[in-house]
Amino acid sequence: MFSQPILFLLLLLGIALIAKNQSLMIAVGVLIVLKLAGVDGKVFSFIQGKGINWGVTIITIAVLAPIASGAIGFKDLIEALKSPYAWIALLAGMAVALIAKNGLILLEDDPHITTALVLGTILAVSLFNGVAVGPLIGAGIAYLAMKLFEMFT
Template identity: 80%
Template sequence: MTQPFMFLLLLLGIGLIAKNQSIIIAVAFLLVLKLLGLDEKMFATIQSKGINWGVTIITIAVLAPIATGEIGFKDLFDSLKSPYAWIALASGMAVALIAKNGLILLEDDPHLTTALVLGTVLAVALFKGVAVGPLIGAGIAYLAMKLYELFL
């Protein structure tokens, strides 16, 4: 059994223990590709384009209530009357900008993905956290690294 296969099985086990459906599905998908011998053809494409695909799917999910009419202009204008809406607006902008830097970090240092995934899995398993994925984690890591470099 190869090291990548064993590593994926370990992550699958952690995902099962943590009851993290996203990790279970992702690892199972990768294991199936490996078992079918499609890993050499598919993994490079997944690695280079997967994050963009994921961001697109998340964006579709966020915009779906607008497309269904569940959220409209009236809701938008009504929400802006609340100070909490302005806080949410600023938070949404901040997290998008933080995640942008996370994308840069993952492209420049893909080996950090392992630590980010492990941190996500541990937070879900031990603290009942929610797995929002490595992109925002990478963005936060990027900011922390820049602050660290600033004070060196």
């Protein structure tokens, strides 16, 4: 009656409900509806191909919204750069972006690693109230860790 993907999604929905994670509930709910509507074949491959870029774009819009609204301006930027914490944040932002760049390569090239990363993200989101930006930066961190592991083995 129920296929393996539907059962897996229902399990994830249960975890989302227990953890009260609205983002995961919505994501799983949308996927279940698409699957049950029978449009999953083309839609899922399209989402897989474009979804990360959409997500990054939406997060970028959210981060830039205070600039667009005028809540943050050049004066704020200049003031912030006087703080050592701002320089730490600047360097951290650069590091994360550079690490995540390699994560894209890993997500595209290694499906079994992607499965583990997605599971790790789901667990962090559902059990620890994490945020689902994890697969991309997680892949970047995994890529970096794998390269370090290769250097020492």
